[in-house]
Amino acid sequence: MSTASPITPPFPLATLPTGPGIYRFWGQQSALLYIGKSINIRQRVRSHFNNTTPRAQRMCRQTHHIDFTETAGELGALLLENQEIKQRQPIFNRRQRRYRQLQTWLLEQDNKGFLVPRRYQPNPIQPLWQQDCYGVFRSPRQAQQALEYWVKTHQLCPRICGLEQGQGPCFSFQLGRCRGACCNKESIAEHNERLLKALTEHQIQAWPYQGTLVIHEQGNDREDFHLIRQWCHLCTLPHPPSQQDLTPEGEICFDLDSYRMLLHFLNRGAHHFVMK
Secondary structure, three states: OOOOOOOOOOOOHHHOOOOOEEEEEEOHHHOEEEEEEEOOHHHHHHHHHHOOOHHHHHHHHHOOEEEEEEOOOHHHHHHHHHHHHHHHOOOOOOOOOOOOOOEEEEEEEOOOOOEEEEEEOOOOOOOOOOOOEEEEEOOHHHHHHHHHHHHHHOOOOOOOOOOOOOOOOOHHHHOOOOOOHHHOOOOHHHHHHHHHHHHHOOEEOOOOOOOEEEEEEEEOOEEEEEEEEOOEEEEEEOOOOOHHHHOOOOOOOOOHHHHHHHHHHHHOOOOEEEEO
């Protein structure tokens, strides 16, 4: 059986930078084939041409030109890649979309005192995380499946959690999967406590900053200032922001992928400050 050989790049890879950023593979007639990111652009591009899988070789054979945009660090590369893929939809990237039906869960208290999950669709333009929400999901179905999983794995009552109708002991209690909050075998306080414990690890905190969060990245002889508000990435600037920069042009939407990136880097201790 013959083994595929690496493909020769269309130009010397030594001309590519060794720092972080994104790169773009272009085909004939300015067709955008692929956008990728790396903390070492040259090394990552080389790995594409050394990849002998059919898909990688097909993409590399079609590549006529490669360009790049450098960033100060990894977060800048991740945010820029995410933004460009969704805006430009390159042929060989897995499709990434802006999800306009994002769902989350809130907790409300019923007339008996039980905390009850209620599905909520935040406004993607101004999500206004002013209360505690639990999980962010790409569709109502995905949100429902998550709640069903939480209820099952934590032996919560599906009736109290809104997954089942009726009176008396729920079906899960009869199967030994519910501890009996639906029939006074478990107290309201105990069920509420277990529900909160089940959801806490998925909690999205209400936006905790009084103003615009600025994450500062420095490296590769560059500086990037990422402006964030209500967990939305407003823009990235190569200089410290002024008050005028706090009002971005165009529509700004909450994006699940960039939210997760931002949270990850903040939890890692990324340098940041707040502008009011």
